[in-house]
Amino acid sequence: MPPANDDEHCKTPKSPAISPPADTPPVPSSIPSHSGELAAVADTPVGRRAYVLEFDPGSFRDRDGRVFERAGEIYRLVSDSALLDWRALRETRCFYGAVERGELIETREAEGISSEVAGRRWAGVLHHEKVPFVSYPYEWSFGMLRDAALLQLELLAGALEEGLNLKDGSAYNVLWRGARPVFIDILSFQRFDGRPFWPGYRQFCQMFLNPLLLQAWRNIAFQPLLRGSLEGITPRQCRRMLLTRDFFRRGALTHVLLHSQLEGMTGSGPRVNGPPQGPQSVQHNVRGLRRIIRGLEWRPGQSTWSEYAQCNSYSAEDHAAKREFVATAAAASRRQLVFDFGANTGEYSRLAAEHADLVIALDADAVAVDRMYHELVKSGVTNVQPLVFDLADPSPGLGWRNRERRPLEERGKPDLVLSLAVIHHLVLGRNLPLTEVLDWFAGLTKELVIEFVDLEDPMVRLMLANRQDRDPDYTLERFEALLQERFHVVRRVTLPSGTRTLFHAVTSGS
Amino acid sequence: MTTLFAYMDPGTGSMLLQLLVGGTAGLAVFGRHLWQSLAERFQRHQPTQAERISA
Numbered sequence: 001m002p003p004a005n006d007d008e009h010c011k012t013p014k015s016p017a018i019s020p021p022a023d024t025p026p027v028p029s030s031i032p033s034h035s036g037e038l039a040a041v042a043d044t045p046v047g048r049r050a051y052v053l054e055f056d057p058g059s060f061r062d063r064d065g066r067v068f069e070r071a072g073e074i075y076r077l078v079s080d081s082a083l084l085d086w087r088a089l090r091e092t093r094c095f096y097g098a099v100e101r102g103e104l105i106e107t108r109e110a111e112g113i114s115s116e117v118a119g120r121r122w123a124g125v126l127h128h129e130k131v132p133f134v135s136y137p138y139e140w141s142f143g144m145l146r147d148a149a150l151l152q153l154e155l156l157a158g159a160l161e162e163g164l165n166l167k168d169g170s171a172y173n174v175l176w177r178g179a180r181p182v183f184i185d186i187l188s189f190q191r192f193d194g195r196p197f198w199p200g201y202r203q204f205c206q207m208f209l210n211p212l213l214l215q216a217w218r219n220i221a222f223q224p225l226l227r228g229s230l231e232g233i234t235p236r237q238c239r240r241m242l243l244t245r246d247f248f249r250r251g252a253l254t255h256v257l258l259h260s261q262l263e264g265m266t267g268s269g270p271r272v273n274g275p276p277q278g279p280q281s282v283q284h285n286v287r288g289l290r291r292i293i294r295g296l297e298w299r300p301g302q303s304t305w306s307e308y309a310q311c312n313s314y315s316a317e318d319h320a321a322k323r324e325f326v327a328t329a330a331a332a333s334r335r336q337l338v339f340d341f342g343a344n345t346g347e348y349s350r351l352a353a354e355h356a357d358l359v360i361a362l363d364a365d366a367v368a369v370d371r372m373y374h375e376l377v378k379s380g381v382t383n384v385q386p387l388v389f390d391l392a393d394p395s396p397g398l399g400w401r402n403r404e405r406r407p408l409e410e411r412g413k414p415d416l417v418l419s420l421a422v423i424h425h426l427v428l429g430r431n432l433p434l435t436e437v438l439d440w441f442a443g444l445t446k447e448l449v450i451e452f453v454d455l456e457d458p459m460v461r462l463m464l465a466n467r468q469d470r471d472p473d474y475t476l477e478r479f480e481a482l483l484q485e486r487f488h489v490v491r492r493v494t495l496p497s498g499t500r501t502l503f504h505a506v507t508s509g510s
Numbered sequence: 511m512t513t514l515f516a517y518m519d520p521g522t523g524s525m526l527l528q529l530l531v532g533g534t535a536g537l538a539v540f541g542r543h544l545w546q547s548l549a550e551r552f553q554r555h556q557p558t559q560a561e562r563i564s565a
Contacts, residue, residue: 196528196529196532196535196536196539197520197525197528198520198528199520200520201520201524201525201527201528202520202521202524205524254527254530254531255527255531258527258530259523259524259527261523262522262523262524262526262527263521263523263524264523265521265522265523265526277535277539278535280532280533280535280536281528281529281532281533281535281536281539282528282532284531284532284533284535284536285528285531285532285533285536288531
């Protein structure tokens with residue numbers, strides 16, 4: 001099946017010419033730089049060319065490859081053994097089936113662009129389809145992590161049947177196309193070596209199984225735990241958070257209790273002498289893990305916001321007026337990327353999605369996000385991506401040099417931001433200064449749809465029932481003046497109830 | 511501390527556990543591993559050539 005990305009690099013025949021043309025400057029072995037830039041050499045039809053590239057800062061863990069972006073396309077340099085593994089993978093039925101179903105990223109060998117970086121000659125270059133937005137497991141809801149885990153196991157089961165194995169089990173190998181998970185790490189697939197182990201089993205337990213067990217059985221939110229440790233939750237930590245009665249549940253005794261007892265063991269591992277083993281034992285384990293994870297369900301009860309769409313202070317007239325306002329603003333032009341902060345169950349994200357390539361629907365409430373995720377899956381909307389995200393406690397830069405996992409603003413620049421009934425939570429609820437919140441929005445986007453909720457609004461009165469302190473800036477007049485200092489207001493509507501006002505604002509330059 | 515191991519390190523304990531949960535195929539390998547470990551422990555120590563010479 002031909003991948004959708006028909007790139008010029010891939011069509012170019014491999015050039016036999018290696019000698020550099022006269023106008024090509026000599027290539028240094030590496031360019032000393034603090035930004036991580038590296039000198040690279042590419043074989044092009046007109047000879048060898050030098051260029052500068054920067055590796056993706058999150059792609060170094062697997063020594064068999066490095067990812068870089070060039071002209072908006074994603075490439076991966078691969079080692080000798082990884083190239084052989086890839087060639088074995090592309091011959092399999094499971095590869096084509098998974099790519100066809102959208103479960104595995106489309107990949108092909110990029111000829112003519114290889115492959116000497118900082119003095120190292122790599123064996124080959126792969127060209128990957130680009131997934132539109134990067135997100136991390138600590139921003140997913142329970143249902144999302146569960147479906148990502150099942151995808152990982154399904155791919156492993158398919159690979160095992162055709163003589164392959166997965167070398168890891170990291171949740172960071174999964175990204176999302178809207179509400180559908182896609183496995184991005186082609187280099188995880190390697191030829192089965194006859195040892196009856198899945199090397200990624202421990203990692204899978206720490207990044208998928210244990211977080212899911214804790215959420216489903218103990219209602220412990222996994223997002224702060226996964227954000228706190230990129231390695232995930234160890235069996236020992238998980239064991240300590242479970243109650244005795246949990247160890248009677250399926251999987252807890254072996255994957256958590258026994259695993260935690262064996263956790264500290266060091267050494268070369270169990271020796272497997274004699275003839276190479278088949279994958280039956282790994283397959284048995286995978287079937288067991290699938291059964292456990294399929295049986296997990298999170299029953300959170302009601303959260304503060306999960307019922308918000310059904311029971312809020314909006315009258316039917318307010319609701320209709322708000323929908324009309326957002327729909328008009330969204331229809332003004334076609335956007336590539338929209339952020340919807342405080343998306344709740346995604347009603348307005350879907351309105352915006354009718355005129356956008358992708359809407360990132362963010363909410364701090366994991367219950368609301370999980371409900372949104374299931375509704376999106378059911379309805380088949382493909383361009384809304386739900387994420388658990390708290391504006392007042394956002395995803396930081398994490399990992400090596402704090403660049404392996406990036407803050408939200410570094411992962412994409414939205415053409416439009418929706419901030420509907422959020423500002424009072426930030427300013428009144430979390431004490432963020434109004435001026436700084438508006439500054440942040442102005443730095444993030446050139447177009448903003450924002451709802452101001454008055455102090456007289458019943459929801460705000462409820463919020464402030466036990467509080468005395470007020471931000472003196474928090475009045476409609478002051479808010480409007482501050483907004484106009486940063487944006488040009490193109491439309492303004494006060495909802496019929498009179499306590500909520502919507503603004504459609506654009507930066508002066510746009 | 512497991513976090514001291516490399517990214518791809520499957521962990522010795524985790525490998526052993528996989529044999530235990532790996533059904534009959536895994537148990538067969540686990541049994542063989544156990545048998546070999548026990549046999550080694552109870553086997554009479556065979557002096558190496560170097561030890562024989564120094565003796």
